Structures are given as structure tokens and as C-alpha cells.
Amino acid sequence: MSTDSKFISVDSPGRTSLLRTLFHGVASMESLRDPTRADLIALLSELTSKTDIERVQRRMMSCKEGRQIVTEHRRVSNVTLEIARSCSLGTFGRAYADFMDQRGFIPSHRPPPKLNPNQSTYVLLRLREVHDFLHVLFACPTTVEGELALKGVEFANCQLPISALAAIIARIQLDEKSQHRLHKELLPWAVRAGSSCSALEAIDFESDFASPLSHVQRKYNIHPLENLLR
Numbered sequence: 001m002s003t004d005s006k007f008i009s010v011d012s013p014g015r016t017s018l019l020r021t022l023f024h025g026v027a028s029m030e031s032l033r034d035p036t037r038a039d040l041i042a043l044l045s046e047l048t049s050k051t052d053i054e055r056v057q058r059r060m061m062s063c064k065e066g067r068q069i070v071t072e073h074r075r076v077s078n079v080t081l082e083i084a085r086s087c088s089l090g091t092f093g094r095a096y097a098d099f100m101d102q103r104g105f106i107p108s109h110r111p112p113p114k115l116n117p118n119q120s121t122y123v124l125l126r127l128r129e130v131h132d133f134l135h136v137l138f139a140c141p142t143t144v145e146g147e148l149a150l151k152g153v154e155f156a157n158c159q160l161p162i163s164a165l166a167a168i169i170a171r172i173q174l175d176e177k178s179q180h181r182l183h184k185e186l187l188p189w190a191v192r193a194g195s196s197c198s199a200l201e202a203i204d205f206e207s208d209f210a211s212p213l214s215h216v217q218r219k220y221n222i223h224p225l226e227n228l229l230r
Helices: 016-033 038-046 050-061 064-072 078-085 092-103 119-129 131-137 144-158 161-171 176-196 213-219
Strands: none
Touching (some): 050 064, 064 119, 092 213, 119 131, 131 144, 144 176
16 A cells, blocks of 8 residues: 555555455446546546556657657646636637636546556546547537547547446436437547547647647547537
């Protein structure tokens, strides 16, 4: 067990498998009851297999932007949001700031890591913290359907099991009509959009705040959801 009580160590000899199973089971059951529990979804992501995380980490470290983000240990904070608010209308930064302010979202409200931090788990932290950037760029609303669509994009792009699990959990909240739309429209779009865009974990989103939103979308080959949910 870590000497820092803020973190849970799951790498202690003889305890790894048991603790991971216990944490995963509890988090999964509670998430099924309440998909809005971001802290439990975060814990599930931190229990994702080491092999999957390392695969995404290698991809992140294979490009200059990704290496810079890891080296700087970039964090999306309240300061990030303040910078975005200062951007001009029509820019990605202003669109992100408006998205956050209209919903009362604050970066510091995202749950902190619950496992011992290292370079591998930083990849998951980065993906979790840029999630709201993705909402803006892919034009996904913060509804159950919108979250499902975005989780589909994340899974198609990064292929981390947590994205698929979160989608399964959220799907429980959908009625029959929405389930049909999910299969016929949302998931096909998500697979196309996630497969064709740049590696999400390695994008330096913050450096594009001052650029027009449409320019940033073209730069990373991002195809917004547009009118499917209207």
C-alpha cells in the first residue's frame, strides 16, 4: 500500500489480481446504478490492463506533440479554461469555454487519479482530461446518446476497453427508439470518425485554442456528429 493515503496501490505482490477484481467489481456495479458517477468511471479506467495502456503510450510517444505533452505532464486545469475564455469568437478555445460555462463544468471538478501516478497512467489521465475538448470538436452533446457517441469515437481511436465498457453502461439508460438510432446512426458514425482522426491522446489541443474551430477539425481530420441527434 502506498504511504500516500490519497492513492491506492494495486501493484503490491500477491494483491494485484484480488484488488483489481474487487475494485473493478464494485466500481462496475455502482456505475451501472449511476452512470453519472465520474469518480467510479475514472477508477474503472485506471484498472484498464497494463498492456492496453502501454500500447496507447507507445503511440503517444511516437510523435513530437505526444512526447512534449508527456514531458510537460500537461494538465487541463481551471487556468486552461481561463485562457480559453480569452479567445476570440469562432475559435476552438472560445467554443470550449462556452461549452464549459453553459453547463457549469469546471476542470478541477474531475476526480483525481486514485492509483499511484506514473507515465503509463498519465496517458489515461490525459485522455480523461481532454474529454470535454472532444465534445466540442466532435459536436457531441452531453446527453446519454452524445456520451455514447463520443465513447464510440474514443474506442475506435484508442481501443481502450474502458470506452467500450462505459458505452455499455450508458446504453442501459436508452429507450428502444434511442437504441435503434444508436445502432443505425451513432455507432457507424463513431467508428468512422474515431478511425479516421488523429491519435487523440497525442493532440496538443491547447496550442490550437486561438485557431478557428473548423480549422482545428480539418487539421486533425475530425468529422463532427452534426445533425444526427437533432
